Amino acid sequence: MSHVKKAIIPAAGLGTRFLPATKTVPKEMLTLVDAPTILYVVEEAVEAGIEDIILIAGRGKHAIEDFFDTSYELEDKLARAGNLNLLDRLTKIRNMANIISIRQKQALGLGHAVYCGKSVVGDEPFAVLLGDEITISQNGQKSVTSQLVENFSETQLSSISIMEVPDQDVSKYGIAEVQKISGCRYKVLSVIEKPDPKDIKSRMAMPGRYVFDSQIFEEIKNAQPGLNGEIQLTDSMKSLISHKGMEALTFTTKRFDAGDKLGYLKASVELALMNPELEIQFRNYLIELVKGWGK
Numbered sequence: 614m615s616h617v618k619k620a621i622i623p624a625a626g627l628g629t630r631f632l633p634a635t636k637t638v639p640k641e642m643l644t645l646v647d648a649p650t651i652l653y654v655v656e657e658a659v660e661a662g663i664e665d666i667i668l669i670a671g672r673g674k675h676a677i678e679d680f681f682d683t684s685y686e687l688e689d690k691l692a693r694a695g696n697l698n699l700l701d702r703l704t705k706i707r708n709m710a711n712i713i714s715i716r717q718k719q720a721l722g723l724g725h726a727v728y729c730g731k732s733v734v735g736d737e738p739f740a741v742l743l744g745d746e747i748t749i750s751q752n753g754q755k756s757v758t759s760q761l762v763e764n765f766s767e768t769q770l771s772s773i774s775i776m777e778v779p780d781q782d783v784s785k786y787g788i789a790e791v792q793k794i795s796g797c798r799y800k801v802l803s804v805i806e807k808p809d810p811k812d813i814k815s816r817m818a819m820p821g822r823y824v825f826d827s828q829i830f831e832e833i834k835n836a837q838p839g840l841n842g843e844i845q846l847t848d849s850m851k852s853l854i855s856h857k858g859m860e861a862l863t864f865t866t867k868r869f870d871a872g873d874k875l876g877y878l879k880a881s882v883e884l885a886l887m888n889p890e891l892e893i894q895f896r897n898y899l900i901e902l903v904k905g906w907g908k
Contacts, residue, residue, distance in 0.1 A: 722843025743821030745872030
């Protein structure tokens, strides 16, 4: 039985939706309360038992690599000042997983970005977590990636997360046509990239969490450019479904599209309300702010 110990996080995008902020700062390093977006994604992977994180990065992304590296001067200063809690947090960040960075020299689509990780992943199953999708577990909930990893361990089938979206959002996502098995489990019949809602009945979107059998690499290798001339991951997923099958799981954890301005703001507010240091004061501020709008 194969177990998932590696994850690929595509992080080569230009972040055009957040310009001018992302001209010099990678979108994955934009802060949600007191941590960069990418940290929430890596923490989710680690919580699922992932040991090796493969970052697929582009030019100008050195800040991500530096974040997970040692900062001797800063750590020494914190130690001398006796700020041991913050020092401990920084130490845990750089020791939480093996961070491996691979350069994607051309932006040729998500399928191509995933394929860039083949040299590290090899013949093992692996997870893919999109770097601008944030899922937050509360009250003992399993993370989305943990659910997928467990489902793969039980079935040895590639497993993806899905969520129902309204008609107006169908064209923003890859959509999965599914057949219910039981509870939150579904058999995946087919997938399509950003369809017109008139052309498909399913409203089950794929929000960026996957676990794949390594066979996906062979499917990507043989894929032809699709939508926008890119190597689409969904096209290779179709081939994988026909050859080996695939399952999908719905989830109940909170999820935010932090690659979208409104989603990023929603994530910032809700994560602040979950933060023990800020919760009460920030909640009171929001209440007073809303009261002021009514005057």
